[in-house]
Amino acid sequence: MRKQVIAGNWKMNKTHTEANEFVQATKHEVPSASEVESIVCAPFPFLQKMVEETNGSSLKVGAQNMHFEESGAFTGEVSPVMLKELGVTYVVLGHSERREIFEETDEVVNKKVHAAFNHGLTPIVCVGETLEQREADQTMDHVESQVKKALEGLTVEQIADTIIAYEPIWAIGTGRTATSEQANEVCTHIRKVVGEFANTEAAEAVRIQYGGSVKPANVDELLSQSDIDGALVGGASLEADSFLKLVEAGKHE
Numbered sequence: 001m002r003k004q005v006i007a008g009n010w011k012m013n014k015t016h017t018e019a020n021e022f023v024q025a026t027k028h029e030v031p032s033a034s035e036v037e038s039i040v041c042a043p044f045p046f047l048q049k050m051v052e053e054t055n056g057s058s059l060k061v062g063a064q065n066m067h068f069e070e071s072g073a074f075t076g077e078v079s080p081v082m083l084k085e086l087g088v089t090y091v092v093l094g095h096s097e098r099r100e101i102f103e104e105t106d107e108v109v110n111k112k113v114h115a116a117f118n119h120g121l122t123p124i125v126c127v128g129e130t131l132e133q134r135e136a137d138q139t140m141d142h143v144e145s146q147v148k149k150a151l152e153g154l155t156v157e158q159i160a161d162t163i164i165a166y167e168p169i170w171a172i173g174t175g176r177t178a179t180s181e182q183a184n185e186v187c188t189h190i191r192k193v194v195g196e197f198a199n200t201e202a203a204e205a206v207r208i209q210y211g212g213s214v215k216p217a218n219v220d221e222l223l224s225q226s227d228i229d230g231a232l233v234g235g236a237s238l239e240a241d242s243f244l245k246l247v248e249a250g251k252h253e
């Protein structure tokens with residue numbers, strides 16, 4: 001039985017004050033970590049304070065990106081060593097906004113996934129198709145290629161510990177959610193790909209989230225699907241009440 005993992009991705013939103021207000025409103029309210037993994041992936045400047053404030057609670061803190069090198073002349077970048085020392089435990093990698101706006105390639109995403117494991121961070125690896133790819137019936141091939149390239153070179157144990165987020169790009173921030181059947185169909189395919197790429201145990205263990213306009217009104221339906229093990233949530237994770245409803249839903253699946 002895989003534990004559901006609900007992660008908020010705040011993207012480039014909130015002030016330091018607002019981030020702290022959110023943490024104070026949620027850190028004692030999230031379900032026990034034995035029932036559901038509750039994560040907030042916040043902008044870099046908020047991470048240290050958020051880790052300190054959530055110490056001892058079931059609310060965990062993640063980053064939204066990082067460089068794959070440990071240190072060096074990479075102006076503006078943040079390394080896995082820095083995140084680990086702060087107490088950050090998760091990192092979102094290869095989000096479609098990073099791939100599209102900042103031109104991150106599959107190769108870069110793969111280097112980042114290795115760097116995350118090398119430094120004890122759990123990667124949340126995002127994959128997903130554009131609307132054009134879906135309409136051209138290329139969804140499965142595209143997602144399969146992204147998954148294989150992201151996981152290349154990992155051990156079977158690392159693959160089992162990876163969180164994969166399936167996010168159809170056409171459903172992100174648009175209010176247009178994939179139907180639960182559409183979402184599950186792709187997540188089932190991802191699990192099959194992991195099974196062929198690693199082994200059956202890794203396929204059974206790997207957690208696959210759905211992301212794209214998830215909100216309290218549709219989360220139960222999505223999480224009830226056989227191969228959906230959680231959600232990566234943008235807009236609906238920004239308000240404490242809404243985030244708490246999402247993690248509560250994860251507890252029941």
Ligand SMILES: O=C[C@H](O)COP(=O)(O)O
Nearest residue numbers: 009172173212213234235
């Ligand atoms: O990382 C989160 C996704 O991009 C989904 O964002 P959204 O929930 O605002 O559609």
